[in-house]
Amino acid sequence: MAGASVDTDERAGRLHVTLSGDWTLAHLPTPISGLEARLQALAASHPIWDLQAIPRIDSVGAILLWRAWGRRWPDSLNALPQQRSVLERAAAIRPADASKPQVSRLAAVLALGRLVLAAFKNLRQIITLIGQLLLDVAYLCSHPRDIPWREFSANLYKSGAQALPVTALVGFLIGVVLSYLSSLQLKTFGADIYIVNLLGISIIRELGPVIVAVLVAGRSGSAMTAQIGVMRVTEEIDALATMGVSRSVRLVLPKVAALSIAMPLLVVWCSAAGIIGGMVSANLQMGLSYGFFIEALPKAVPLGNLWIGIGKGFFFGLLIALIACHFGLQVKPNTESLSSKTTTAVVTAITLVIVVDAVFAILTRNLGLPA
Amino acid sequence: MKIIDAPASISPSSPADCPIIEIRGVSTRFGDTVIHSDIDLDVEAGQILGLVGGSGSGKTTLLREIVGLLMPSSGSVKLFGHSVLDADPLIRRKLRRRFGMLFQQGALFSALSVFDNIAFPLRELRVLDKEMIHELVCLKLGMVELEARHGQLMPAELSGGMVKRVALARALSLEPELLVLDEPTAGLDPDLADNFVKLIGMLQKELGFTVVMVTHDLDTLAGLATHVAVLAEQRIIACGTPAEVLAVDHPFIRNFFCSEHAKAAMQKGFV
Numbered sequence: 001m002a003g004a005s006v007d008t009d010e011r012a013g014r015l016h017v018t019l020s021g022d023w024t025l026a027h028l029p030t031p032i033s034g035l036e037a038r039l040q041a042l043a044a045s046h047p048i049w050d051l052q053a054i055p056r057i058d059s060v061g062a063i064l065l066w067r068a069w070g071r072r073w074p075d076s077l078n079a080l081p082q083q084r085s086v087l088e089r090a091a092a093i094r095p096a097d098a099s100k101p102q103v104s105r106l107a108a109v110l111a112l113g114r115l116v117l118a119a120f121k122n123l124r125q126i127i128t129l130i131g132q133l134l135l136d137v138a139y140l141c142s143h144p145r146d147i148p149w150r151e152f153s154a155n156l157y158k159s160g161a162q163a164l165p166v167t168a169l170v171g172f173l174i175g176v177v178l179s180y181l182s183s184l185q186l187k188t189f190g191a192d193i194y195i196v197n198l199l200g201i202s203i204i205r206e207l208g209p210v211i212v213a214v215l216v217a218g219r220s221g222s223a224m225t226a227q228i229g230v231m232r233v234t235e236e237i238d239a240l241a242t243m244g245v246s247r248s249v250r251l252v253l254p255k256v257a258a259l260s261i262a263m264p265l266l267v268v269w270c271s272a273a274g275i276i277g278g279m280v281s282a283n284l285q286m287g288l289s290y291g292f293f294i295e296a297l298p299k300a301v302p303l304g305n306l307w308i309g310i311g312k313g314f315f316f317g318l319l320i321a322l323i324a325c326h327f328g329l330q331v332k333p334n335t336e337s338l339s340s341k342t343t344t345a346v347v348t349a350i351t352l353v354i355v356v357d358a359v360f361a362i363l364t365r366n367l368g369l370p371a
Numbered sequence: 372m373k374i375i376d377a378p379a380s381i382s383p384s385s386p387a388d389c390p391i392i393e394i395r396g397v398s399t400r401f402g403d404t405v406i407h408s409d410i411d412l413d414v415e416a417g418q419i420l421g422l423v424g425g426s427g428s429g430k431t432t433l434l435r436e437i438v439g440l441l442m443p444s445s446g447s448v449k450l451f452g453h454s455v456l457d458a459d460p461l462i463r464r465k466l467r468r469r470f471g472m473l474f475q476q477g478a479l480f481s482a483l484s485v486f487d488n489i490a491f492p493l494r495e496l497r498v499l500d501k502e503m504i505h506e507l508v509c510l511k512l513g514m515v516e517l518e519a520r521h522g523q524l525m526p527a528e529l530s531g532g533m534v535k536r537v538a539l540a541r542a543l544s545l546e547p548e549l550l551v552l553d554e555p556t557a558g559l560d561p562d563l564a565d566n567f568v569k570l571i572g573m574l575q576k577e578l579g580f581t582v583v584m585v586t587h588d589l590d591t592l593a594g595l596a597t598h599v600a601v602l603a604e605q606r607i608i609a610c611g612t613p614a615e616v617l618a619v620d621h622p623f624i625r626n627f628f629c630s631e632h633a634k635a636a637m638q639k640g641f642v
Contacts, residue, residue, distance in 0.1 A: 024546060025496070025545060025546050026468070026469070026546075028498075030498045031498065032498060032499065032500070032503070033500065058546040058578075059507060059510050059511075059546065060499070060503070060507065060546065063503060063506050063507060063510070064503075067503075067506075085577070089510060089513070089514070090506075090510060092513065093506050093509045093510050093513065094509065094519060332527060333481070333527050334481030334482060334525065334526065334527050335480075335481050335482055336481065336482035
């Protein structure tokens with residue numbers, strides 16, 4: 001198969017342009033612009049075009065010639081009927097209007113407005129979802145046979161039991177690091193024993209719940225959004241609806257309930273690991289005995305802190321599951337939407353957890369502090 | 372029944388006069404399940420081969436082996452005289468630009484618009500300028516009887532018939548010499564299916580490509596195929612023109628082609 005070639009000769013005072021070789025995408029010389037420039041230069045002198053030596057021409061070759069001819073038929077053309085039909089196809093193109101919509105000067109304001117409106121829309125939808133879940137709970141109270149125990153226990157296992165190793169590891173390491181850094185400071189003041197107060201309050205009250213929330217939002221929240229999203233893409237949710245199964249009872253409620261219960265337990269577990277990590281580090285760094293640490297802990301940290309930590313765990317779990325399910329239900333049937341909604345779900349969940357944590361800190365500022 | 376000869380302007384591809392597809396001794400096993408044992412099949416330029424067989428007979432598996440998505444357990448598959456799984460990545464890449472595949476569900480990229488879906492293989496070549504790509508996409512849209520304004524739609528907004536058309540336009544965007552179709556009319560209503568079959572037939576006559584298709588729809592088979600290969604009992608039990616295949620005495624062929632509906636379809640298409 002020969003590449004496309006152009007030959008010119010003068011016969012009886014007129015220029016003849018003979019094209020030969022395969023004028024197909026695979027056989028046109030690259031860059032094509034060089035060939036196009038040559039053809040345009042030839043077209044300017046209105047020669048006789050002879051295409052009959054071309055064994056094969058495809059739409060790329062046809063468009064190339066058509067453009068070189070200035071988008072009209074040349075005065076004299078020798079072509080086979082089949083070549084003519086390929087060229088006619090190229091001649092018939094009506095390019096779509098490719099002009100870009102004008103960018104308004106208020107684009108930034110408009111974008112901000114859209115963002116705010118989208119936030120309000122999401123808020124309204126989440127409130128609707130909460131309302132639906134409350135109605136579902138009321139319904140399940142009167143129809144206990146419909147409680148989705150299997151889904152609930154599966155979710156509890158997936159988002160609770162399977163998260164135990166990672167939360168323990170992260171909690172332990174944070175405890176070690178925090179204890180090590182604090183001990184360096186405390187030693188200079190000779191206030192070694194206050195390490196117990198420092199670690200106890202900060203881990204049980206603040207760090208435990210927030211660390212677990214961030215881990216769970218990334219781990220279980222994204223999984224929930226992706227699962228519900230894919231079920232929307234594959235029409236599984238519609239299939240459930242046609243069977244008369246409520247998606248909120250069967251899909252959303254078990255997830256929200258399971259995470260609300262698993263989270264406080266994970267918070268206790270993670271805080272315990274953090275305290276143990278801090279205790280080990282304090283023992284190695286400052287020679288503080290384990291016995292002293294364990295004895296001093298209840299005195300330094302009032303019980304209220306534990307309840308605050310558990311309460312935060314419950315609310316964070318509720319929040320993460322609600323946001324994950326909400327964005328999962330918003331997924332449109334394409335891959336782009338799935339990825340963007342999963343990202344939005346995780347980012348929103350983590351941000352809101354931090355905001356709610358700050359609100360908690362203000363509301364509980366008089367509680368659980370040693371007298 | 373007549374065999375559509377390759378138009379005179381279409382020269383056989385390199386190396387000269389070798390079949391477009393050459394399958395030699397292909398066997399496929401998934402674990403202990405044998406799908407194919409020792410299959411031989413040739414497809415010549417300009418043929419439209421319909422691959423038929425019962426459910427689970429490995430039609431789609433064979434198709435995936437032809438386009439190199441799946442490696443057979445043994446045997447070789449050659450396209451245009453080169454192995455589809457050639458060790459040289461350049462040869463593999465060149466080979467993949469010479470055929471287009473139409474997937475059963477269309478397999479359009481859902482993140483890209485119709486226009487970008489069709490433009491994608493053209494842009495990947497990196498030799499065409501923007502304006503050329505734009506015109507080519509409009510031309511392909513016209514080929515599959517869609518309008519230029521449809522280019523702005525997203526795949527999620529298309530009807531089933533349109534998805535197939537756009538997928539066909541994308542499969543044809545690199546001017547392939549071979550078109551591989553997996554259940555081209557599955558999921559279309561009879562009227563749409565009929566139109567789609569006519570469209571493929573018309574484009575094939577005009578552009579002269581070779582077609583291999585898997586189908587279990589007799590109307591599609593009767594409307595398009597110049598050759599039929601029947602896959603049953605792990606091998607190809609019959610291959611040839613429809614008349615030759617019908618003459619083979621085999622329980623599967625009797626069941627498949629000789630029911631009342633089948634007879635009506637064959638009457639309509641082949642006679």
